Amino acid sequence: MENKDRIIKMLAYNGRVSIVCANTTQLVENARKTHDLSPVVTAAFGRTLTVTAIMAANMKNENDKLTVQIKGNGPLGGMVIVSNNFPKLKGYVQNPIVDLPLKNGKLDVGSAVGKEGYLNAIKDIGLKEPYVGMVPLVSGEIAEDFASYFATSEQTNTAVNLGVLVNQNGVKASGGYIVTPMPDATEDDLFILENRIKEAKPISQMLDENWSLLDIAKDITGDEKVQIIDDSIMPIYECDCSKEKIERGLISLGKEELQDIINTQIKIETVCHFCNKKYTFTKDELEKLLENVK
Numbered sequence: 001m002e003n004k005d006r007i008i009k010m011l012a013y014n015g016r017v018s019i020v021c022a023n024t025t026q027l028v029e030n031a032r033k034t035h036d037l038s039p040v041v042t043a044a045f046g047r048t049l050t051v052t053a054i055m056a057a058n059m060k061n062e063n064d065k066l067t068v069q070i071k072g073n074g075p076l077g078g079m080v081i082v083s084n085n086f087p088k089l090k091g092y093v094q095n096p097i098v099d100l101p102l103k104n105g106k107l108d109v110g111s112a113v114g115k116e117g118y119l120n121a122i123k124d125i126g127l128k129e130p131y132v133g134m135v136p137l138v139s140g141e142i143a144e145d146f147a148s149y150f151a152t153s154e155q156t157n158t159a160v161n162l163g164v165l166v167n168q169n170g171v172k173a174s175g176g177y178i179v180t181p182m183p184d185a186t187e188d189d190l191f192i193l194e195n196r197i198k199e200a201k202p203i204s205q206m207l208d209e210n211w212s213l214l215d216i217a218k219d220i221t222g223d224e225k226v227q228i229i230d231d232s233i234m235p236i237y238e239c240d241c242s243k244e245k246i247e248r249g250l251i252s253l254g255k256e257e258l259q260d261i262i263n264t265q266i267k268i269e270t271v272c273h274f275c276n277k278k279y280t281f282t283k284d285e286l287e288k289l290l291e292n293v294k
Helices: 025-035 039-056 109-113 143-153 187-199 203-208 213-221 243-251 255-264 283-291
Strands: 006-012 017-023 065-072 078-083 088-093 117-124 131-136 159-167 170-181 227-233 267-271 278-282
Touching: 006 213, 017 039, 017 213, 025 039, 025 088, 025 170, 039 065, 039 078, 039 088, 039 109, 039 143, 039 159, 039 170, 117 143, 131 143, 143 159, 143 170, 159 187, 159 203, 170 187, 170 203, 170 213, 187 213, 203 213, 243 267, 243 278, 243 283, 255 283, 278 283
Parallel strands: none
Antiparallel strands: 006 017, 006 227, 017 170, 065 078, 065 117, 078 088, 117 131, 159 170, 267 278
């Protein structure tokens, strides 16, 4: 599959409306393969990956980090996604193989996630304390839940649209857009926007039909003169785990617990939640690590 993944930041209506569009097809397919996700979980996780990528792309510095957690009362359980500002994303789902009947011919993401629970976004941008925004879930459909998050935690009236199209071979198309009126947006602007978004095709369908992100932006705003601000952002799904990081985690257990592991096990195997990679440590390796415990 050719990687067309991209996030494009644009302005419409002479700068009165911000619009960010994303194609995340390859990113979501890589996540699906990594965790062997069922179709409905692929849709839920893919939507969340997409909006997280868009949010992360707005962070300024390389060391900034965004963590998104969704925990609902549906069979999916919970999702965690972590991203830097690149954005390079990784994540995991509590129950990756949930299977539910279709609802009105579509994957029933709301029932998989659950309508009761919370959405939590943690932004670590180098301040003394990270910024934490938490809102109750509205529907479990993800887009509505994030629109509620932006309205409540960031005081922005934002339209969020997310979609993942899945077939028997995997992810056919995945993407999303976030539309945010600027303070000088007029009532007419908002009226036109609302109606255009309402009438637009699902974004996953537009991407599957090979619409460009610029054409999607023009369609949902009705503005033929949409201005591109940044088209260089290429989100990827990639874990940054390593044996060294796992070693640091084992050292942090402390002398007593590490000694107990050495006494009771010939070797240990740890699995990274984010990519399922396995790391094995022999007794000799563990004893060397014990020497580094203060």
